[in-house]
Amino acid sequence: MITVGNTVLITGGSSGIGLALEKRFLAFNNKVIITGRDKAKLEQIKNEFPEITIFAGDLSDENSLVLYVERQHSNLNILINNAAVQYNFNFIDEPNSNHKIDYEISTNSTAPVKLTSLLLPLLLKNKNSAVINVSNGLFIAPKKSASVYCATKSAIHSFSKTLRYQLEEKGIKAFELIPALVETPMTAGRGKLKIAPDELVDEFFKNFILIMLRFILVKLNY
Numbered sequence: 001m002i003t004v005g006n007t008v009l010i011t012g013g014s015s016g017i018g019l020a021l022e023k024r025f026l027a028f029n030n031k032v033i034i035t036g037r038d039k040a041k042l043e044q045i046k047n048e049f050p051e052i053t054i055f056a057g058d059l060s061d062e063n064s065l066v067l068y069v070e071r072q073h074s075n076l077n078i079l080i081n082n083a084a085v086q087y088n089f090n091f092i093d094e095p096n097s098n099h100k101i102d103y104e105i106s107t108n109s110t111a112p113v114k115l116t117s118l119l120l121p122l123l124l125k126n127k128n129s130a131v132i133n134v135s136n137g138l139f140i141a142p143k144k145s146a147s148v149y150c151a152t153k154s155a156i157h158s159f160s161k162t163l164r165y166q167l168e169e170k171g172i173k174a175f176e177l178i179p180a181l182v183e184t185p186m187t188a189g190r191g192k193l194k195i196a197p198d199e200l201v202d203e204f205f206k207n208f209i210l211i212m213l214r215f216i217l218v219k220l221n222y
């Protein structure tokens with residue numbers, strides 16, 4: 001079954017949406033590797049779910065993560081580009097925000113694009129591969145206080161589409177997950193009518209199963 005027996009890498013799997021995805025993929029008997037910067041947080045999750053594999057590091061150092069996956073988890077077939085940060089600031093009040101701008105663009109856009117590119121050889125080699133990019137509806141209706149964040153999600157939206165076109169013939173499915181407002185540490189203390197991470201994952205899984213199944217049937221000429 002397409003939802004069982006995969007090797008799944010979830011960037012930012014230690015919190016919020018990534019953590020909910022991690023639990024669901026584990027529940028379906030997949031091998032799951034999660035990443036994050038905070039090693040203690042990852043170890044806490046490992047205590048709760050001993051079968052999980054954890055990798056601590058900043059995404060800007062994508063080469064270390066790629067090397068680790070190539071050496072230890074060469075059967076990787078699902079990459080979930082989920083990790084992101086969101087800074088709320090105003091260019092007028094904070095004219096010298098280059099450090100924030102660089103970090104937000106690097107984490108949210110550059111790192112997932114590079115990671116995808118570097119892991120594609122593995123994904124191409126393995127069966128039933130998929131790349132799942134987590135974007136945000138804010139690329140359509142940007143939020144005033146999160147200009148850079150919204151721009152990085154526009155980039156991920158566009159990247160996901162072109163990736164889908166490029167991989168169409170290669171047997172790898174490219175998904176874009178566009179969550180509504182979800183109750184996570186990223187949105188703590190702001191926003192209304194938030195959904196729970198598990199509700200988002202329920203919806204995602206319904207579509208993930210259908211699309212992967214349809215894709216496999218088309219490949220088999222059914």
Ligand SMILES: NC(=O)c1ccc[n+]([C@@H]2O[C@H](COP(=O)([O-])OP(=O)(O)OC[C@H]3O[C@@H](n4cnc5c(N)ncnc54)[C@H](OP(=O)(O)O)[C@@H]3O)[C@@H](O)[C@H]2O)c1
Nearest residue numbers: 012014015016017036037038058059083084181182184186
């Ligand atoms: N929450 C929402 O309403 C919402 C809506 C639409 C889209 N999204 C998107 O959903 C994804 C997950 O968001 P979330 O709300 O679940 O956020 P979250 O709870 O803040 O989780 C973010 C995760 O990314 C990791 N992370 C952040 N920066 C990193 C870096 N530079 N290197 C490595 N790991 C890093 C964090 O772990 P460490 O802090 O330990 O590094 C954490 O595991 C993001 O792409 C976000 O843009 C969220």
